[in-house]
Amino acid sequence: MPKYRLEQAEKERFAVYQVIYADADIEMWYDWNTRLKDTQFSDQCYWILCDEVRIGGAIINDGTVMYPFLIAPFADRTVFWRALFNCSHDIKHINGVLQQDVSILLAFGYKLGVIRQVMCCPADDSVTAVLPDGFSVRSLDKTTDINTIARIIMEGYAGGIDNETYGIPDEAKATADVQHLMKVYEHRNFSLYVFDEQEQAIAGLCIAGIYEKMPLGVAEIGDLCVLPKYRNIRLAEAMLNYVRATAHEYSQVVKLCVTVGNEAENLYRKVGFYPGPRFANMSKRNEFAGFHSL
Incomplete structure (x- = not known):
């Protein structure tokens, strides 16, 4: 034996x-x-x-x-x-x-x-972020109301696989998570939100940047969501391309991590993110x- x-x-x-x-x-x-x-x-x-x-x-x-x-x-x-x-x-x-x-x-x-699985794509300033008429990109930083951002994320993730997997956070937990991510990326912040000029409301957002201690200085996307009423008009695609273009000056690569089964994986692939091993x-x-x- x-x-x-x-x-x-x-x-x-x-x-x-x-x-x-x-x-x-x-x-x-x-x-x-x-x-x-x-x-x-x-x-x-x-x-x-x-x-x-x-x-x-x-x-x-x-x-x-x-x-x-x-x-x-x-x-x-x-x-x-x-x-x-x-x-x-x-x-x-x-x-x-x-x-x-x-x-x-x-x-x-x-x-x-x-x-x-982790997914990567090249940062590239030749990529164009195209938004529908009536929408604009605005910086998401420490001047943005953190509670509003937390509520947008909670609504954007509602019913999704991450809530099924990790549970539904309350507003206090969602707010703390946003504060943590914004702190992580304050060294080099690429976070943004898409604003509906007619409704004067946030339609979607992306929290992204470079953590000061990140190996190789790689840019990351920590959160991405679009509110249900604004889906299927390519807002998420525009935000991803905006981060790819903005990050190019500081990083060669943009990374994210996705839960397998999340429908967003198809979008990431469409934009050019390549998947690593599951x-x-x-x-x-x-x-x-x-x-x-x-």
């Missing part, structure tokens, strides 16, 4: 192995050094050994597994997970699960949570807690 064990790894060497063998750049960094730094926030890096041979590795911290990978030529993903669970019996959460591992982990008693978070089903079939 195979003997499995964990061996703590030196995190710099672990990072090299993880980048080479992880089989996915889920954050779409396209950069060796940035990907190395992704795992170096933690000393809880472990090799997974089968009969004293390294077959993979993972960060294992406080019941959560992150950044799992197999080491070539080993390729049996079921045995890899069996070995990990045999060595660590209190795994409750697994983050960044690749699609090829989902069915394996379901068989081990884990349930599927949200599935996400990844999921999974957690242990209560009825199977503490049990792993070996």
Whole structure:
């Protein structure tokens, strides 16, 4: 019978192995050094050994597994997970699960949570943001009423997949989230809203910018929504193109992260965003807690 064990790894060497063998750049960094730094926030890096041979590795911290990978030529993903669970019996959460591992982990008693993917496109000042007549673009900054912005986001997201997945926030939570995002992007703010000149009302908004500590200085879109009465007149497309054009002076890339199943993904693709690998978070089903079939 195979003997499995964990061996703590030196995190710099672990990072090299993880980048080479992880089989996915889920954050779409396209950069060796940035990907190395992704795992170096933690000393809880472990090799997974089968009969004293390294077959993979993972960060294992406080019941959560992150950044799992197999080491070539080993390729049996079921045995890899069996070995990990045999060595660590209190795994409750697994983050960044690749699609090829989902069915394996379901068989081990884990349930599927949200599935996400990062999408990227080039920032490009030749892109034109075209709005229908009677609409204008205005800057969204600290002078904009934060409570109004929160209410717009709540109405724009109502009935969508993110509310289904994460729950419906109350106004206080929505306001706090907006304040947080605006603080994150104050270093380089590209946020905007589309204004209906006839109705004198906000039709949609986009919170975007560059976080001061963002690797590679990449621009991000944190929130995008259009109120239901203003949909299907290409306001979201115009806002995305506006951010792409505005960001070009400061960043080569614009990124966002989308929940798989969100209809907005089709829009992002239409505008030119390219999807990275899909990844999921999974957690242990209560009825199977503490049990792993070996």
